[in-house]
Amino acid sequence: MKYSKNILLENLTPGVQIIAENLPRYYSFSLGIFINRGSRDETPEINGITHLIEHMLFKGTSKKSALEIVRLIEGLGGSFDAFTTRENLVIVTKFLSEHLLRIFDLILEMLLDSKIVEEGFTKEKSVILEEIKSSNEDPAEYVFDLLFKTIFNNHSMGMPIAGTVGSVSNIDLKTAWEHYREILKNKKIIVISGKFNYDEFLKLAQKRFTAGNYTAKPRLAPEKFITQNIVQTRKDISQVHIAFAIPSVEYKSPIRHHLILLNALFGGGMSSRLFQRLREKEGLVYEVYSFLDLYSDCGILGFYFNCDKKNLKSAIQCVKSIFNEINKNRFEPNEVEIAKTYVTGNLLLSLENSTNRMLRLGREFSYLERVTSIRETVNKIKRITVDELNDLIGSHFFLPKYASAVVGPVEQSEWERILDEIRS
Numbered sequence: 001m002k003y004s005k006n007i008l009l010e011n012l013t014p015g016v017q018i019i020a021e022n023l024p025r026y027y028s029f030s031l032g033i034f035i036n037r038g039s040r041d042e043t044p045e046i047n048g049i050t051h052l053i054e055h056m057l058f059k060g061t062s063k064k065s066a067l068e069i070v071r072l073i074e075g076l077g078g079s080f081d082a083f084t085t086r087e088n089l090v091i092v093t094k095f096l097s098e099h100l101l102r103i104f105d106l107i108l109e110m111l112l113d114s115k116i117v118e119e120g121f122t123k124e125k126s127v128i129l130e131e132i133k134s135s136n137e138d139p140a141e142y143v144f145d146l147l148f149k150t151i152f153n154n155h156s157m158g159m160p161i162a163g164t165v166g167s168v169s170n171i172d173l174k175t176a177w178e179h180y181r182e183i184l185k186n187k188k189i190i191v192i193s194g195k196f197n198y199d200e201f202l203k204l205a206q207k208r209f210t211a212g213n214y215t216a217k218p219r220l221a222p223e224k225f226i227t228q229n230i231v232q233t234r235k236d237i238s239q240v241h242i243a244f245a246i247p248s249v250e251y252k253s254p255i256r257h258h259l260i261l262l263n264a265l266f267g268g269g270m271s272s273r274l275f276q277r278l279r280e281k282e283g284l285v286y287e288v289y290s291f292l293d294l295y296s297d298c299g300i301l302g303f304y305f306n307c308d309k310k311n312l313k314s315a316i317q318c319v320k321s322i323f324n325e326i327n328k329n330r331f332e333p334n335e336v337e338i339a340k341t342y343v344t345g346n347l348l349l350s351l352e353n354s355t356n357r358m359l360r361l362g363r364e365f366s367y368l369e370r371v372t373s374i375r376e377t378v379n380k381i382k383r384i385t386v387d388e389l390n391d392l393i394g395s396h397f398f399l400p401k402y403a404s405a406v407v408g409p410v411e412q413s414e415w416e417r418i419l420d421e422i423r424s
Helices: 049-056 066-075 097-112 118-137 139-152 165-169 173-184 198-208 256-268 273-281 309-329 333-350 354-368 374-383 386-390 412-423
Strands: 007-013 016-022 028-035 079-084 089-096 188-194 229-233 239-248 288-294 299-308 403-408
Touching (some): 016 198, 049 118, 066 097, 089 354, 118 139, 118 165, 139 239, 139 299, 139 403, 188 354, 229 412, 239 309, 256 273, 256 288, 256 333, 256 374, 256 386, 299 309, 333 386, 403 412
Parallel strands (some): 229 403
Antiparallel strands (some): 028 188, 239 299, 288 299
């Protein structure tokens, strides 16, 4: 199927699709594989196993050792990485166009013929345990693990992507191998953006991917959102790290772009309400921003800041004041226009990088099962009116509905008292 002059879609086998964007003026290509399997598809007992499998993909195949793989990658002068999210395992590469067939063959070998054996498995578990411990000791990271746990309660969306020390420690080789085989049965989207020979690329893909056991396991949507507050008291640090969030829409929602603009207006840039008030006017914080995380069946809108404990009450009062101001006076046309220009400008600038283009195509197709053109996206954002944005204020800017997570020298009871004050 041809989506546009430069973008092609090929249904390779049931559960395997190719999206190819040809950019003949580039010298390179960016290639990725999106596998529809993430941390939300795990149970608490094996939480972190998808992230563990991601690491194991680089530990060798039946034909190549881990050292041979990295020497090949670096010898071709490109980049090769992978990451796990709550809903996907993604492999990402970027190389000069002349190396496409060698790299694509290497990716498929690593993915389909990974060597998961006891020695490498035990070592990589040790590496990941160090990663988890490091993250747990970083309050700016750990506060988001707490926030997701708070928001999603006992649902798997609330589990940390890397797992816990306990869950990863208990994963054995047999379980990892079984999970790896299950991952390979999930939906895969192969995405390439840049300069390449499409016919040669397709021929190799057809050779390596034959019809197999494709399974699409349904996911349970998160339960009703419960406003909760959780505190990890840390007396060894002076800063308090705070994250708030409220449920929002899923990725395919027709108001997704409205929420992107609201996020930009609220705390997405230096002219945003949060940044201008908490940092520029009051000088209470160094880092402050809002965020919008959208998934297949849910989403959250939230914000984060960190400050010295002595500034905590003042900062929270400022946040309350910002919410009150937004609800009372709404957003002005001039700031909405600035937000539109900021969002569309950043989108267009990011697309000068083939890796960003590839990731965008993969993400869009994962959630929408179609490719949205750049022009269509920009036009959607430009058509949004001030009134449409202001109509969403009541459902997204009521502070008492927000859940919160805190890491720092604060007790749970102390934090609850502060929240009671701003809710009164």
